[in-house]
Amino acid sequence: MKAQQSMRFPDLRLAISASEKMPPEMFEHFYNLTGVELFDSIGSSEITYEWIANSPRAFKRGSLGKPVFGYTIRLIDAEGDDVVEPNVPGEAWVKSQTACFYYWRKYDKSRETFVGEWARTGDNLSFDEEGFFWFSGRNNDLFKVKGLWVSPIDIEASLTTHPAVREAAVVSFEDQDGLTKPRAFVVLRDGFSQSAQLVEELKAAVAPLGSYKIPESIRFIEQLPRTTLLKIDRKALRE
Template structure:
């Protein structure tokens, strides 16, 4: 709005029907969504040939990490990219993001200018490239604390650094890949498993619309991945579970495949589209 553009705010539930109607009517140049909405729009048969806004030049995604297959499918169909970025209430601003001309789907991009990032292990030591660590951010927009929550403030705001609670890896070029929330990560056979990585593999199966993965105890009390999935319309369920397991094994590794697969009508989410995995862990 500061440059004279028009912003369109949708007061309704963001269904494919509603959003395609807005895109067609108002013809925006930038579209802001979340991964679950992009997936729903791509797979709604009613809008299989819809092109949305002919003026669209860019889309942005936030709320949850954008799976690689959704980003690629969107760009292939609509001819414009999705920029996936990370911000938080505590930082007020996007601090890690892909950028026009510098997009690799499946990653969260690089540090936004003005922000410094680091990954620390459980002992507070910086981790090497390729290793999993918790993301800390330093930048000018950080809050000073939570109102009347001194202990939580001390845990999150550590000097100049803000603890995000997100687990990431970083490559040699400074590009970050999301692994999951610190309290969502778990080990299988002594190896860390990223729920997001397994979810992305599950959701890339041609029969699956959405997926969420949580740890679940087997008969020996050991944690293994369990997948909750929402299927696309009209899918044949015969042999689906074994097909899904083999697909994940081939995509991300033998030990990461879900030992249990539960089909659900919908995944529990927040108002901003984040999957509430804690509700699934209790099932």
């Protein structure tokens, strides 16, 4: 099977992904199509390059990989302490020789982002027992429901396991009582249509994550709004 599929791309040896977090099944689909693993990574304009990446020597499907040589990574939790235990999310701070010094004509933003030798990325990550890093979401994408932090990435991954869902995005909204709840925007695959039964099935797919993560509202749309970098435009979804 792999050999036959690889013949479609005989010269393809390496594929690298960055910018937007992809659904877990996308990695398997890419491998089944090409016979080549898709190496995910993360970088930022302020750091210039990718600072965590998968490589042929250190690879785990779906993870961001491990720190690139020359880059030091620390995770800082909501209380300002270093994360020292696996599977605990925190904001990634990066120390390197490639980071910029400040933002042009943005003094306050520069002071907030660049702290001594460290650059705050705004990306929330966690690391597992083997030292591979996993993406949890952007700082401004996380929200609290019933006092508990919610990462849209987890809910979106559960929603896209349903065969009817092509892609999904989750943001927060305030219900009629002023309480923060998750709202999901779902793009369906061809041949599927929205229904009350489908809504219940999607909520059931999220239920194992915890009742507070089940979307209070599910809206079906034709396509997700994107930024100029083709990332999901969550700001547009909140409006």
